[in-house]
Amino acid sequence: MPKVIFQDNTEDNFAEGTVFFDVFKPRFKDALKNAVAVKVNGKLVDLRGALAGYGDIVRAELISLDSKEGIEVCRHSVAHVMAEAVRAIYPSAKCGIGPTIEDGFYYDFDVEKPFTPEDIAKIEAKMGEIINGGHAFTRTAVSKETALETFGSAGEKYKVELINALGDGEITLYTQSGFTDLCRGPHLPSTRFIKAYKITGFAGAYWRGDEKNKMLQRIYGVAFANKKELEDYLHRLEEAKRRDHRKLGKELDLFSTNEAIGSGLVLWHPAGSTVRRVIEDFWKKEHAKGGYDIVYTPHVAMLDLWKTSGHWDFYRDNLYSPMDVEGQDYIVKPMNCPFHIQIYKSHLRSYRDLPIRYAELGTVYRYERSGALHGLLRVRGFTQDDAHIFMRPDQLTAEIKSVLHFTLYILRSFGFNEFDVYLSTRPEKYVGTLANWEKAEAALKAALESTGLKYSIDPGEGVFYGPKIDVKIKDIIGRSWQCSTVQVDFNLPERFDVSYRDEHGVEARPIMLHRALMGSLERFFGCLVEHYAGAFPFWLAPVQAVLLTVTDRNNAYAGATLKKLKAVGIRAELDDRNEKLGFKIREAELRKIPYMLVAGDKEEADGMVSPRAKDREVKLESMTIEEFIAFVSKEGEPEGGEIL
């Protein structure tokens, strides 16, 4: 008789055949009402599973629907219901896989015709019917042979492929209302635990994620423990839509793309350009302080340069075709590194010169497949805030550390405070020596440790030429965007035969570091727009303050005041149109201008302005323009914190 230790540390003995539901019943009658699974010795199993097979001492914990694990069980079960619904409507559909993902699940189907929005509505309705039926999910264990036979005879070729990939031993199947699917489980006791779900989308998806395979039809859905959470989720989606940089970019007249120009090529309008200029000025100032030399390099170069660098071989699919210049092939640059290397090589370098840090806001062009393009976040022409650091091996650790701290300082200056950090280690195919890889990985790791940030390791995800750190920034609603990257490179110094003279006068090979802090200005700007929902902080705002006259009697006074603002470098405008004040305020609010300065008869008489902060986030009394300038002066610079 196994002994069961419950989550509250009480314990009791039960016969082996007892199912968990009955094990919990005497002590956890109320909790059982909302329980969807059991965690047995750390593993999730069905509530209707038996106690047998878990040893003499069994730790058992009820998993409720509203727990993280509980809702995952639910999502998986909804996926099965979806598969049942699809099969009920399209009997010839073949099922692929139906896993849970963040907030929901998807299921892939091989159907004769791709789904239409009408099909999806039908499927969702059918799911409702099934769920209302209150069907139990029942588990059966069969031999691999039986499973292959069952799915094989039903023509479920994808399931057969999945079963063949499984190890030997028994295969588990789950059935609800007559529909059986291959599944590890566990599942809900019954469909009546499905309280809130919604189909959120559908699209083609390659079988097993390989574009050589057939494209199946994928349906996405979400499920939550209750209606409220589903509504919250849908509300979050709305919020994300409201912040979409493509929508805001148009509304705030920040940037555009244009059919006549081509996909993925960005036009920066004056307002967006102003923000970019502020970013660039800040970037240049900080880099000068940080020991970087800022350089400029050409947009095209001879093809041979890219053959030497290896880009032509490795990334040819993403490079634009060569152009003929007096019989020589040139290509538009996909990278800045070869140019920086040539600058380095323009002199003989001494060990005393190192590290040498070349930074450039370098515009590069890469061919991205049309389907990959996305607003400013994925484009074909973009400006990297690139830098290449040439150093001695003994400088590696300190240099990586300083780069990483610099990165965090810059990102924090723009209001990003939460990051997801990844260390990508040696992939299967790599260049350079094992010893160098280990050294570089250790150096990256040490730098990460020194920041105190949490990070995860992506084993084997490094680039072929070296390990890297990627920093993804998290925006205000928790979505993360890859921007910063710090990469060690063992490849290019070899390929270009980069060298320096060491203290013995002997030729030595420097180590090279690539790094981008914002990644691309386009992407970073897109992230900023979404992060601030278009309401840039004062130091970044395209227009920082707008003067609003009440009547045209005030025009001269407001005009003189505008001059004072401009004289101290505040980006200010004057709205002296013959419109009502409320109208002007509304317009300034929609343009998300940080400060409105009302100049009416009263202010004019007192030599003041009446400031109104956007969204009235702070209440402000009338003040002189000099007082206002002093008031905003502290907002003129970003808050960056310390560079360590």
Add this chain to the structure above:
RNA sequence: GCCGGCGUAGCUCAGUGGUAGAGCAGCUGAUUCGUAAUCAGCAGGUCGAGGGUUCGACUCCCCCCGCCGGCUCCA
């Protein structure tokens, strides 16, 4: 690139084979106004491009371009 959807005025969107519509923005005029929309009038369109079907195409078909949601990719 692949699967699906979409493309009508500067913007947001109506318009299912028979003379292209609204609101906002724009222009003109009136209004001189106090913290998120003053009123009136006017103008604005090769309905994404090209081809086809038809007496007739914004509408149906083909092809191309662009955008959106995914898949794949992202040095």
